[in-house]
Amino acid sequence: MFALPFLFFVVVIVVAVAWLVGIYNGLVGARNVVKNAWSQIDVQLKRRHDLIPNLMETVKGYMAHERGTLEAVTKARQQAIDIAGSTEDRIKAENALSQTLRSLFAVAESYPDLKANQNFMALQEELASTENKIGFARQAYNDAVLRLNNRIQMFPSNIIAGMFNFQMETFFQVETPEDRQVPQVKF
């Protein structure tokens, strides 16, 4: 006769534990998505650093008179690589690199020979696409952060998040109005 209420009690406990485990796993999953999205940004930034020396090598012969523009890109790249400070400093350095690259490609517009160079065209496509990838990785990262932060703040997952000390993540903010747009490639 005691078996039935006892069984009911056990079922309720099991269901409640399963529910809590589900919320916990959801939080861990959301946090992993954020980490993965961040590593994607890293991969693309690294790729951009690797592409720039090739670009410099290609344009050097054509743009001898644009020493200032070329040096600005090289310097901005070195600064972006060397930076060891906070994430915010890194973002600042990478944004500066984007700016110098943009002005380099703007200057290249007035060199028809360079524009017709196969190697340059391939590098331009690669760099433009890397820029797009950084933008889309940032977009995916911010969406993932939003989902994680929502879960950490909203009931009932906020209770579990508090118990296991889940931290809110910060968004990857963009600095200039141009950066706010999804970057688009110009041929």
Added chain:
Amino acid sequence: MWELVQANRRRAATLVVVMAALLFFVGYAGGEALAPGGGMAGLFIAFVIWVALTLVSYYQGDTIFLTLSGARKIEKSDNPVLFNVVEEMSIAAGLPKVPDIYIMDEAAPNAFATGRDPQHAVVAVTAGLLETLNREELQGVIAHELGHVNNRDVLYMMMVGVMMGAIVMLADVGARVLYFGGGRRRTSSSSGGQGQAIIALVAIVLMILAPILAQLIYLALSRRREYLADACSALYTRYPEGLASALEKISRATVPLASASRATAPMYIVNPLGVTARGLADLTSTHPPTSERIRILRAMAGGAGLPRYNDAFRTVTGRPVGVVPFSALQDAPHVGAAAPTAPDASSRLKRVRQTTDMLWRLNQYVTIACSCGTTLKVPPAYLGRDISCPHCAAVHRVQAPAA
């Protein structure tokens, strides 16, 4: 979108069970009818066929579809722009791996995705698509396909296609046996008479069932998944106009896709069958009217998130309930669309040239640049050692393409 993922997995599992029931019934009844007590043997054969069909449709479904559509795998060097666009969209969609990229040598602009999960996904596009669309439009189309991958539509569509296609094929074979095999053997032995009659009966039943089953392919695939893939495309690209303008261009094309059949048609971004077939199939079509899809995308008014698509869908169709599942709306970020940028300056001519050059290379043609400005394309079947230019008559040595 986990509701969708679960729903697609559930449907795929249901399909496997229904196929089991159908095959076991046919196997048992067929065995019992051919020889009393042969039911168990029939059941066993049906079981073997069922296991084979399930494994093949799960593990080899993508290969079958790609072979049927004549698609070939390409590498990054073949078309860097397409590769970059797929990589960009994979990042935006958060896929664990960049899908394999296939190309179909077809003039009709179209695309499809297949594969059993995001780890084994494939995107296939036609040469016509690469020629017709600029970069933003291509992004929209690829993002739509990756939406299908992320929502696991690809798994279910692939399994339905292979299993139903197999039944239709079996029915065809049965019909041929009935027509051509029946008469020839009639005189061979008298004992075969009863068996022949039963085979004929089974064949007739299958012939009646096959078109109904083919129709089921269409009924099983709801139009909803196309709307949802559009919504995903807007979300990933943050630029609904890209897909809208791509759909406009694709639907304007009048060339039908030669390699598409009724079994593969549901997988494409826009119904690939000819204009006449499109008109007839409208009632049962797996694809919503393209004009409606375009109007919804354009009604998103500066937004790009799932909630905004849902609102636009309700406004345009006048339906009280939206398409996006509740759980996805709960979790969805409200995001704005990107501002339109300067139009992509790459001309259609340039894209056509790039695409055809790629196809020449893929077909193992040897290209020779003549000093008079002509580019000679020598087919791999050319046996001669030298070839002369048709314009300036200069003689060139033909060398095998570097592998």
